[in-house]
Amino acid sequence: MVDAFTVENIAPLLRVENLKTHYSIKKGVFSRNVGSIKAVDGVDFHINPGETLGLVGESGCGKSTVGKTLVGLERATAGNVFFDNKDILSGSGSEMKKVRRDLQIIFQDPYSSLNPRKRVKDILEEPIRVHRIVEPQLVSKRVDELLELVGLPRAFKNRYPHEFSGGQRQRIGIARALSLNPKLIICDEPVSALDVSIQAQILNLLKDLQKELNLTFLFIAHGLGAVKYISDRIAVMYLGKIVEIAKTEEIFMNPQHPYTKALLSAYPIPNPELRSKERIIISGDVPNPSNLQKGCNFYSRCPLAKSICRDEEPLLKGEKHPVACFAVNDEKKWNAGIRL
Amino acid sequence: MASYIMRRLLIAIPVLIGVTIFNFIIINMAPGNPVEMFVNPDATPAQIELEKERMGLNDPMVIQYFRWMNSLLHGDLGYSYSTYEPVTQVLLERMGPTLLLMGLALFFGLLIAIPIGILSATKQYSKLDYATTGFSFLGISIPHFFLGLGAIYIFSVQLQLLPTGGMMTLGSGGGFVDRVEHLILPVFVLATGIAGKKIRYVRASMLDVLGQDYLRTARAKGLREFVVTNKHALKNALIPIITVIGLEIPLLIGGAVITEQVFQWPGMGLLTIQSIMSRDYPTLMAINLLTAVIVLVANFATDILYSVADPRIKNN
Amino acid sequence: MKHLLEVVNLQTAFQSEKSEIIAVDEISFTLNAGETLGIVGESGCGKSITSLSIIGLLGKKGRVKKGNIYFDNEDLAQTSESDFRKIRGNQISMIFQEPMTSLNPVFTIGNQMIEGIKLHMKLSTKEARSYAIEMLEKVRIPRAEEVMKEYPHVLSGGMRQRVVIAMALACKPKLLIADEPTTALDVTIQAQILELMRNLKEESETAIMFITHDLGVIAEMADKVIVMYAGQIVEEADVFTLFKNPKHPYTQGLMASIPHIEYEEEERLSSIPGTVPTPQNMPKGCRFHTRCPYVTEQCKQERPDLFQINDTHKSRCWLVKTEKHNKE
Numbered sequence: 001m002v003d004a005f006t007v008e009n010i011a012p013l014l015r016v017e018n019l020k021t022h023y024s025i026k027k028g029v030f031s032r033n034v035g036s037i038k039a040v041d042g043v044d045f046h047i048n049p050g051e052t053l054g055l056v057g058e059s060g061c062g063k064s065t066v067g068k069t070l071v072g073l074e075r076a077t078a079g080n081v082f083f084d085n086k087d088i089l090s091g092s093g094s095e096m097k098k099v100r101r102d103l104q105i106i107f108q109d110p111y112s113s114l115n116p117r118k119r120v121k122d123i124l125e126e127p128i129r130v131h132r133i134v135e136p137q138l139v140s141k142r143v144d145e146l147l148e149l150v151g152l153p154r155a156f157k158n159r160y161p162h163e164f165s166g167g168q169r170q171r172i173g174i175a176r177a178l179s180l181n182p183k184l185i186i187c188d189e190p191v192s193a194l195d196v197s198i199q200a201q202i203l204n205l206l207k208d209l210q211k212e213l214n215l216t217f218l219f220i221a222h223g224l225g226a227v228k229y230i231s232d233r234i235a236v237m238y239l240g241k242i243v244e245i246a247k248t249e250e251i252f253m254n255p256q257h258p259y260t261k262a263l264l265s266a267y268p269i270p271n272p273e274l275r276s277k278e279r280i281i282i283s284g285d286v287p288n289p290s291n292l293q294k295g296c297n298f299y300s301r302c303p304l305a306k307s308i309c310r311d312e313e314p315l316l317k318g319e320k321h322p323v324a325c326f327a328v329n330d331e332k333k334w335n336a337g338i339r340l
Numbered sequence: 341m342a343s344y345i346m347r348r349l350l351i352a353i354p355v356l357i358g359v360t361i362f363n364f365i366i367i368n369m370a371p372g373n374p375v376e377m378f379v380n381p382d383a384t385p386a387q388i389e390l391e392k393e394r395m396g397l398n399d400p401m402v403i404q405y406f407r408w409m410n411s412l413l414h415g416d417l418g419y420s421y422s423t424y425e426p427v428t429q430v431l432l433e434r435m436g437p438t439l440l441l442m443g444l445a446l447f448f449g450l451l452i453a454i455p456i457g458i459l460s461a462t463k464q465y466s467k468l469d470y471a472t473t474g475f476s477f478l479g480i481s482i483p484h485f486f487l488g489l490g491a492i493y494i495f496s497v498q499l500q501l502l503p504t505g506g507m508m509t510l511g512s513g514g515g516f517v518d519r520v521e522h523l524i525l526p527v528f529v530l531a532t533g534i535a536g537k538k539i540r541y542v543r544a545s546m547l548d549v550l551g552q553d554y555l556r557t558a559r560a561k562g563l564r565e566f567v568v569t570n571k572h573a574l575k576n577a578l579i580p581i582i583t584v585i586g587l588e589i590p591l592l593i594g595g596a597v598i599t600e601q602v603f604q605w606p607g608m609g610l611l612t613i614q615s616i617m618s619r620d621y622p623t624l625m626a627i628n629l630l631t632a633v634i635v636l637v638a639n640f641a642t643d644i645l646y647s648v649a650d651p652r653i654k655n656n
Numbered sequence: 657m658k659h660l661l662e663v664v665n666l667q668t669a670f671q672s673e674k675s676e677i678i679a680v681d682e683i684s685f686t687l688n689a690g691e692t693l694g695i696v697g698e699s700g701c702g703k704s705i706t707s708l709s710i711i712g713l714l715g716k717k718g719r720v721k722k723g724n725i726y727f728d729n730e731d732l733a734q735t736s737e738s739d740f741r742k743i744r745g746n747q748i749s750m751i752f753q754e755p756m757t758s759l760n761p762v763f764t765i766g767n768q769m770i771e772g773i774k775l776h777m778k779l780s781t782k783e784a785r786s787y788a789i790e791m792l793e794k795v796r797i798p799r800a801e802e803v804m805k806e807y808p809h810v811l812s813g814g815m816r817q818r819v820v821i822a823m824a825l826a827c828k829p830k831l832l833i834a835d836e837p838t839t840a841l842d843v844t845i846q847a848q849i850l851e852l853m854r855n856l857k858e859e860s861e862t863a864i865m866f867i868t869h870d871l872g873v874i875a876e877m878a879d880k881v882i883v884m885y886a887g888q889i890v891e892e893a894d895v896f897t898l899f900k901n902p903k904h905p906y907t908q909g910l911m912a913s914i915p916h917i918e919y920e921e922e923e924r925l926s927s928i929p930g931t932v933p934t935p936q937n938m939p940k941g942c943r944f945h946t947r948c949p950y951v952t953e954q955c956k957q958e959r960p961d962l963f964q965i966n967d968t969h970k971s972r973c974w975l976v977k978t979e980k981h982n983k984e
Contacts, residue, residue, distance in 0.1 A: 199913070562745030
C-alpha cells in the first residue's frame, strides 16, 4: 500500500481521460443505429504505481466495461488511455503487444476463463512461451514459482481446472495473470463468486502479491467490504459515470454524493446492535441505460434533487475529493454516513 | 414488427431468384432430354432435332431461362412435357392428396410424440423411458420403403385387411370408408418416422425445462405435479419444438417421395419422381420453385409463431 | 408455549449414482410464531437442504431419512404428498434466491399470482384477481393492475422479488422460508426488500426462516441464528449473543474473515485455511477439525455433540465442553 498523498508527484501508471464505451442498438430493414447504450460515458481517473483503485457500483453501472475496455476486450468509443505514458487506444501493433503483457485481467468466474481440457501447467506455460518471458528451458521452473506465489502446491500443475474448488481456481487465474510479469492487474469482481472464508484468503493473497511484486490494481467490485479492505482510493460509478472519487477513508467517513451515501447506508452491517440505526433507502430501480434523460443520471432516485439536476449534467469537480453533484453543499446535515 | 416482415420479404426475393437459376442449371445439365422421352422410338434424329428446335430446347440456356422467367412473371408456369396439361393444373391436382396424407401423418405423429416425450422426460431413466427411447430409435432408423413394404406384406398380402396402394379403389367412386382404408398404411409409415424424431426433441426440451427454478416455485405453491408438468413446464418446452415442427411444414406440400412411390399415392412426391423420369422440365421447375417458396414461408411462420409463444421475444 | 416448528434430529439423504449421500445430519431446532430464525453458512453447508426438507421439495433423489419435523402438531416427515400439498404454499411458503428465474417466463404475473390463491383460498377467479392486486400493492409494486398483465421479463430483479414475496405471503402462511432472497440483488435494492420484509413481519405473526451466507443480512433480520457447517448445526444462539460472543471456532473464523465497512481495521483479514470437506470424505471426529486453529487429539477422534452453553446458546465444540467442565 502506498499513501496516495505521498505519490502525488509521481507520474500515474494509468491515466484515463473521458473514456466512453457505447453499444449501438440496431433496428429496421437496414440495421440503422437507433440509439446507443452508454455503458461507459465519459470517465476520468488515474492510478499511481503500486496503488489500488477500487471501482464500485451496482450491476449495469459500467464498472466491468471500464475494465474490459482497458484490456481491449471492448472497443472504446472515445477518450484516451495512457498506460506508462503511452496512448494505448491508438498504439501500434508491436507497442500493443508489450502493453497487453503489462496489463492483465482477472475475472469473476475463473472457471469459465480456464480451458477445461488443459492442465494447469499448460494454461500457465502458454503465455510464458508466446511472449518469451524466460528461456524455453526455464519455463517449467517459472510455472513452479508462479504456483508457489499464489499458494498452490507444485503437484497441482498436472491437474485439470475442474478438479479445483472456486478459491483454488481463482488462484490459478491469478497465477496466469502474473505469468507475464504485469505492472497493472485489473481485478474484475475476483471474489464475488466465492464463499466468505475463501474471499478473505484471496483478498489477503492479492495484498501480499501487491507488496511482493510492486503491483498496481484496478479492483472492480460491488461488495463494499472487499473494496474498502483492498483499496487506497475508491471511485463510485453510477450509470456509466464516476460520481465520486476519493481516498478510501474519505469515501467511508465523509461520503459526499447522495448515491454514495445511499450505497453505504444500504450495506448490511454485521452487528445486530446497529440495526435500529436510521438508514437511507433510495426508492426505485436504476433507469434503463438506453433511455437516459438529460441532466443528472441519479435525478430520478435522488432525495436531494432540485430543478438544475433535471436540466444540467453535474461534472466531477474538486481537487482532493471530486464529486459530481449540484446538491453536495445543500444539506450538510443530511448525512447517512456510516453508523458508528 | 412491420419492418421485420418487410425485411424478411426483401431477403426472400434474391433467394428465390437464386434458387430458380440454380435449379435451371442443374436440370439442364442432367443427361438426356424430354424429346427422347416422349417421341416415337422410331423417330429419326432429324425429326428429334426438329422437335427440339420447335420447343426452343436448342436455344442458349440463358435465353431459355429468361423465357421461362418471363412467362412466370405473367403467371404462366407452362405446359407439362409429358401430359400436355398446364403445369398449374397438374400441381393443384397433386397438392390435395399430399396435404391430406402429410397433414394426417404430422397430426398423428405429434399426437404420439408429445405425450410420450413428456412422460419419458418426467420418468427419466425408468423402464418406460428406455422403451420410448428404443421405439424412437426404431422410428428414425427403419427406412420408409422397408416399413412400407413390410406393412403391405402383412396387412394387404397376408391378412388382406387393407389395400396395397392408391387413393381409392378404382371404379368404386371412393366412399369415405374406402378412402380411410387407403390412408391407414401410408399414414402409419410416415407417422412412425415423425413420432420417432419428435419424441427425442420433446423429451430433450422437457428435460431442459424440468430443471428450471420456476417449477420449484410452482411446486412450492402446492400445485399438483400434473399441473406443474402440463401447465408450467409444457408451455416452455413447446417453444423450441415449434421450430422443429416448422421445419416439417414444407414436407406437407413437398410430399414424401419414397412413401408415395411405395403406396402409389398420387401426390407431389410421386409427381416429382415422374417428372424427373420423363425430363419434364416445366413441371420440375415449378415443383422446385414451389418448394422453395414454402420453405421460406414456413420458416417465416415459425419465427412469428415463436414470438407469439415466447413473450420475451416481442420486446426485441 | 408450543413451538410452531420443531425439527428433531433431522437427517436428509440424496441418492447418487453409486451410493446414498447424507447431506444434512443431526439437525434440531425450534421456531415460534412471529420469530425470525437466521440460518447462515457457506455453500454446501446444507442450509438449503434443511429448508427444502421442511417444505417437502427435495425432489425425486432426496428424502428425509431420519427424524421428525413437527409443524403445528403434525409430523411433516410422515405426511403424505397429497396432504403436504395443502400445507405447501398455504401454511408454509418459500421464496427462492434467483428472482430472474423463479417466475415462469411464459405466464403473466397475474396468472401466476392467482393460481395459488385460487387453490388454497377457494376464491373465484374475479375475487382472486382483486386479492392478487391487493397483495401486489402491499409489497409496494407500482401500477399493480397493469403489472398483473405483464410477463416477468419486463420487471427488474427487485420488482420480481416483490412479486415472489407477494405470491408467498398471499395465503397468510404461518411459516415463510426465505432462501437467500436478496443475494442476487444490488445493495440498494436489497435494502428495499429487507425493509419490506421487516414491515410485513411486524404486521403479521408469520415466522420466518431466513437463509443466507451474509452475516450482515443476518444481523439485520434474525432474532436467533443457526450456524451450519458441513451438513450440521455448529452453533445456535440469539443474534446478539452470537455476534458478541461466538463460541464455535468456525463462527469465529467466519466473523473475522468479513471485511468491515463500519470501522477501520487491521492490515490483514484473518481467514479460515483450507476448504470445506465434501460429503464423500467427511473427516472423522469433528467435521471442522481439519481447519480449526484449536484442534486437539479428541477433536480428531470423537464427534462432538451440540453442547448447551446456557439456555439460548449451543455449540458443537469440545472446547465448550471442556471449558464448562473446568468451571464446574
